[in-house]
Amino acid sequence: MIKDEIFFKNREVAAYRLLDVLPIQQMKLEDWIVISSSFGGYSIAKIIADTLDAKLDIMFSDKIVAPSNDECDIAIVTEQEEVLIHEELVKCFDISLDYIYEQSKKNYENNILSLINDFRHGNPLENIKYKNVLIVDEGINTGLTMMACIKTAISLGAKSVSVATPILPSASVQTIESIADDLYYVEKLDHFIGIDFYYDTLEEIEFEDIKKINKGLN
Template sequence: MKLNKKYFKNRHDAMQQLIDVLPADTMKYEEWIIIATSAGAVPIAYELAKNLKASFDFMFSHKIEAPNNEECEVAIVTESEEVVIHEELVKTFDISLDFVFSKAKQVYENEILKYIYKYRDGERLSDLHNKNVLLVDEGLNTSLTMMACIKTAINLKAKSVSVAVPILPTVSAPIIESIADDLYYVRKLDHFVSIDFYYEELEEITFEKVQEITKG
């Protein structure tokens, strides 16, 4: 039994496999905006946008860690100040909601706004009103970031919000399907390790690299 199964050579391979599960022929007749929900998702989302002749954008978000534990992600805040909380962890570690929302405000002002001004010249996310949105990532671990991005797109009045990822845990699928219009994926695994476990190559994508990709 091969324990370390690599399903994707790299992000380009993941994009090619992902486009095969998307209703690409139908999507080309509608107005779509493809949004990367992480820096690592940009190479996949940008290529998908070109293939589908769709607009491309990036949604900034940042994790909120538990007090004194940088490895424990208890919430996500996005660039529209939407906050999604991992309720079980917050309850387990007895973390107050006041802490979470105070930390979210701090992270938004100190981190997210910095990225918006540095990489988008201070411009906010594109107008999503009455647009079909496809949120893309290189895979899902906890799904918290994707849930926050879905919530953001819905609150920005998107016409529809769909999600496309190469790989995700089986337990995440019903969570995403309950709040998104559609979920597209290549692989769904019962015993999920981590995203990078399933790629032969998954280089780090910095925001400088993001600029290089999207302006190339």
């Protein structure tokens, strides 16, 4: 690996570089809620939330994979049961909508509900109606999860929805900007390989790690 291809030493460094591109002083004058769209983005979201003295939460979601290929994500279901479908892949694999919605229901009931119960004692996502929401992740690959989280925030009545991520493919910029109020990033790349490729260290984050990070909040 060429050294110059690594943009961030770790998540902490990525978070502080992301803070450099956020309009922090203006945001401090407003009412914001910071929401991580993944386990991996939670520690970055925490640093940003602490800087803004804002509330922090996470939006749980789960991937729906193709019937014949468990490495191929064809849709995302969020904790509000919002389902975002990768229409090109679904058409390519000739996958029925019945299959997608059946799987989304199973994933919600078997996976997402247990996370909500464990993390928030069964309580729903922090009330974001009429509030500014900043959705944060450690990076964006296809953008499917982020788009699902944005649409969920909009459906919950957020005043505005912005996205902050250290790195993403150039191809995702226009898609996200088409529905988000603002998009903040450190690096965008035309030839994107994968999020972990651009970090020197990017340990896998499990649910138990999120709970540990969350201790002492609120």
